[in-house]
Amino acid sequence: MLTKVFAAAIQGIDATLITIEVNSNKGCNFFMVGLPDSAVRESQQRVKAALQEVGCKVPVSDILVNMAPADIRKEGSAYDLPLAIGIMASTGCLPADHLEEYLLMGELSLDGHLQPIRGALPIAIKARELGFKGMVVPRQNAREAAVVNNLMVYGVENLKEVIAFFEGTGSLEPTVVNTREEFYNQQLEFEADFADVKGQENVKRAMEIAAAGSHNLMMVGSPGSGKSMLAKRLPSILPPLSLAESLETTKIHSVAGKLGKEGGLIYHRPFRNPHHTISTVAMTGGGSFPQPGEISLAHNGILFLDELPEFRRDVLEVLRQPLEDRCISISRVRSNVEYPASFMFVAAMNPCPCGYYNHPTHPCVCSPGQVQKYMSRISGPLMDRIDIQIEVTPVPFEELSDKRRGEPSAAIRERVIKARMIQEERYRDVAGVHCNAQMTPRLLHQFAQPDEAGFQLLRTAMMRLNLSARAYDRILKVARTIADLEGSASILPSHLAEAISYRNLDREDWAG
Secondary structure, three states: OEEEEEEEEEEOOEEEEEEEEEEEEOOOOEEEEOOEOHHHHOHHHHHHHHHHHOOOOOOOOEEEEEEEOOOOOEOOOOOHHHHHHHHHHHOOOOOOOOHHHEEEOOEEOOOOEEEOOOOHHHHHHHHHHOOOOEEEEEHHHHHHHHOOOOOEEEEEOEHHHHHHHHHOOOOOOEOOOOHHHHHHHHOOOOOOOHHHOOOOHHHHHHHHHHHHHOOOEEEEEOOOOOHHHHHHHHHHHOOOOOHHHHHHHHHHHHHOOOOOOOOOOOOOOOEEOOOOOOOHHHHHEEOOOOEEOHHHHOOOOEEEEEOHHHOOHHHHHOOHHHHHHOEEEEEOOOOEEEEEOOOEEEEEEOOOOOOOOOOOOOOOOOOHHHHHHHHOOOOHHHHHOOOEEEEEOOOOHHHHOOOOOOOOHHHHHHHHHHHHHHHHHHOOOOOOOOOHHHOOHHHHHHHOOOOHHHHHHHHHHHHHHOOOHHHHHHHHHHHHHHHHHOOOOOOOHHHHHHHHHOEHHHOOOOOO
């Protein structure tokens, strides 16, 4: 008897329908075809043990399983549940009347309980797209999949519940999530706030500009000057995620298995802070079983690299292409996947090996050659891609002991949102461009051209600082954002002067 059961495979951050065809005849052999990996082939033993544990008679017959399309490699243990149901239906142990209405996914334990899977959200999106009535997943993945409306999502604890559901002897309650209500109620709650920051007004101003235009930011300063503390508060002034951005971000984290037990949508912009020992593959994604890396997990959010020179050179250099293209393509012999990687790059570093170069009170023990060597760990092409470079100085005691709270993040966020609204209106007819940091050379010529006085100022800065053409573009983008924050339709010389002042590391005398 031939039976069809439906599952899905993850490719990149999207799902592909997998049709599991099970045919049973007289005999006692078991064959599985359709490019399964070792974990899929081992499912025979898990399915057998699980069926025995839940009190079902293990079918004794010649079973052939085909996983179509056969040219897509099937990986992982999430096919255990559809294989178990398909085998029972094929051997007549389970009615097959309604199997075509549901998509099934789940890993089986030997006692019949279901273990969580990765990628439940993109699989649910594909199930709705293909017109399935419902989807059966482990209970831990139910809230994650139930984010998708117009799809009945059933979370189950064990195989026995699924069998009873298809036999008609038991019922399952669909998981219901009020996506919009939960999304809008929780997206503005933050633990860290700029109101707690003492002093550092120039750095807070630079971070406001970076948030308003989604510009990349570098902070250079001595240990304890507040670089990491400030960076961790940056998400609190970014514009809230839209529902579409939240869904896209959640898909990436779902595929990577990073959503946790609660599941559901991601409400806040991601803030990824990998350690400097990270490998190239962990940063970019890929591996034997391709998974999103840190740059994709930071999509629509912030990638923060603390102690930037301590990262391996090859890890830093792979950031160059994603910073420009805002996506990354992972090519392997067996697969080629593309992950989105549109993130704000924020970095922090000490100015020298001892950390006290340019410190107002603590003497630096490094020679000029050591300072230059330390700074040269960051390549010129990567530094060029950082729009704002700001020096963070220690906060004096008078400001640290001041009990007055600073400006709260909510007030800064309001200004940032207003500037972003101006940008969205400006680029509403340009596909793929939503903020000033994404401007192309053509858009720069159209929207970011200063007057004659501004050109003279820019020419002088280019000659004195010996800036590259990319740095020239970055200055214009930052100046455009400063003008947007002030509600100015044109770029004034004062806007350019402030943008140029944020190229601290381009000064020839900075490192002696």
